[in-house]
Amino acid sequence: MRKGEKTRERIIEQTAPLFNQKGFFGSSLSDVMEATGLKKGGIYNHFVSKEELALQAFDYAAACVSERLSLLLTERQTAVERLLAFASVFRDLAINPPVPGGCPLLNTAIESDDAHPVLRERVRHAMDRWRERIQNAVRDGLATGEFRKGLDPDVVASRFIATLEGGVMLSRLYRDPVHIHRAVEFLTEYIQKDLCA
Amino acid sequence: MRKGEKTRERIIEQTAPLFNQKGFFGSSLSDVMEATGLKKGGIYNHFVSKEELALQAFDYAAACVSERLSLLLTERQTAVERLLAFASVFRDLAINPPVPGGCPLLNTAIESDDAHPVLRERVRHAMDRWRERIQNAVRDGLATGEFRKGLDPDVVASRFIATLEGGVMLSRLYRDPVHIHRAVEFLTEYIQKDLCA
């Protein structure tokens, strides 16, 4: 990897927390300069615009969360375990997020949905991957007989993500982990009572 | 000061959708001028700063939602009906919100939690009121014997709001009402299976 490539990645890593915390409109190039220690010229060598950098910073932040998901999901055997692992990642997202600022998908979805179509498209794509993970877990559980018949994987995915993202929002708003814990607990009961055969 | 008061309220009403859609940092005074048809001088006669206006626009937007809640909640007799009514308001929030842009509490919570403490405090306060509504409904259900003993109203409130706000986020992100419908359905099942005696 060339030196330039490394710098480029460093910029992304250092600005992802910035954009995740203050948003795209709330972050200025001055903030970016401060976060990276580079001057404008140094940044524009690697990115054609602030928007391009923000997009990649979002992709990076989303990937950081995905990585945590992959890490936990692959080592789980049963579908139940995998769904629980998914929920536990969100517990971290609220309390000890991989990228400071909480859940990048939630943050960016809210900021972009009426104001930045390009960014919104990125969030949709990342969100699709998350939903697939849950859908796949559910399908596996259906295939192995772990889950009761008739379950709609899509519905389960919506329920999971909605509840968890909402819990993240509440815990971050109140700076109190209790809300995300209640969300996880809610889903845990849901798995046991509704999903399992 | 008859006319001024009216203008002031008109400014708030016309800018609430703006701030709710583009956020505090994403909305400029030029946007406000365009939305209101007034010049800066005319706006600054009623508000000392953009921040002051944004705070009041948020209060207004939150009050609009609260009004819908009050309207539906007061005419419901049972606790179950009131919880269902609460959920149904969120269905509207995602699809046909009283103030364009979705849920002002969700939007503002996400934008402010790392970037604007004053705004965040406002959201907290508004969110407290919402939680109280649910808690009160649950307490009523407990008192009448409608709900099973041992229910923690606080926990129910967290579960409701998390699930619904997350559903709003998903439906707005995908421009698809199915997600908020699934969230409401989720909570409907929850009421029937877990809350009722």
Next chain:
Amino acid sequence: MRKGEKTRERIIEQTAPLFNQKGFFGSSLSDVMEATGLKKGGIYNHFVSKEELALQAFDYAAACVSERLSLLLTERQTAVERLLAFASVFRDLAINPPVPGGCPLLNTAIESDDAHPVLRERVRHAMDRWRERIQNAVRDGLATGEFRKGLDPDVVASRFIATLEGGVMLSRLYRDPVHIHRAVEFLTEYIQKDLCA
């Protein structure tokens, strides 16, 4: 005197300290409103512009100093006493000025000489009156034989005003009355050694 006339004078009295301290360019209409307790409409009823008000406030401030001069000069008998009285008024101008902010002629001369010809003309006129007072005192001293022959009243006036205004400036700059005292002492010696026959 009509009520309007009284308000008008009140405005002038209340804004003279403002303009004398912060200058014409440094004083805003907001400052004027605060100083008078009136709103813009109340002020523009009596003055067609900020400039017009500032001109009259200057005239008033200059008149305040002139009044002190008249008060002291009329009760003095000899030319020496009158010159000393003139100097003593400047001692007050630096330490306990009739209009807060020091000498209005000095302040306004400095601000206006390159920036505001109209104001500058007013200062010139007021300064002419001051110089005449000294010139007259000198002429009287010459007529009575109190002063030595050959004295140029114009020269004495320049020397007096220059020394005193410079002393005021220094004492106000350092917030230390010693400088104006030294200036007065300087002129006292000058009177005794150079002017008297």
Next chain:
Amino acid sequence: MRKGEKTRERIIEQTAPLFNQKGFFGSSLSDVMEATGLKKGGIYNHFVSKEELALQAFDYAAACVSERLSLLLTERQTAVERLLAFASVFRDLAINPPVPGGCPLLNTAIESDDAHPVLRERVRHAMDRWRERIQNAVRDGLATGEFRKGLDPDVVASRFIATLEGGVMLSRLYRDPVHIHRAVEFLTEYIQKDLCA
């Protein structure tokens, strides 16, 4: 940073006359842009604020005068000659100032004394240097026996500066060099009659 340093100095040199003539509050950034030929971005690259620029422009203007003083004072042998040289610099200050607008210390002292503490502190410091020059000249005169015993250098400094600055004010107000000439003449007599042994 060869070029930038040069531009920075050019900005200071070009704005010093502006601030000296129209004052800090009377000079706008538009004036600065016009004087320098740069846009706001180009100016703010070198100075963090208008205030910072004004402070440095004052320092520059004060240094310009000081330079003239140094030039004349160093080549003079006797204390008398040095005091006369000091006075002659003020003659120029009124008629043909090194920085257009007259004496920067006088101008800035008057504008800042009630309105801008930071600027005022700068003036005080520069004025201290001037007073030291006179005090040193007097002390030298005392040491060589040129001046009569018992002279207080501090008093002489106050008298000189007060008289000269007041003379500058008058000459600039009237656009007539006669007043500063009279002030210099006054001090010349003072030197001969009062200071010399």
Next chain:
DNA sequence: ACCGACGGGACCGCCCGTTGTT
């Protein structure tokens, strides 16, 4: 590859003045 200098313009806030109303 990074920095420095600069443009052109948008930002929010405040300016001074006018108008309509009471």
Next chain:
DNA sequence: AACAACGGGCGGTCCCGTCGGT
């Protein structure tokens, strides 16, 4: 006679992006 309401525009500051230099 006083004020509230508003316009039109300038205030200083900071924005994002470009380009030349090293």
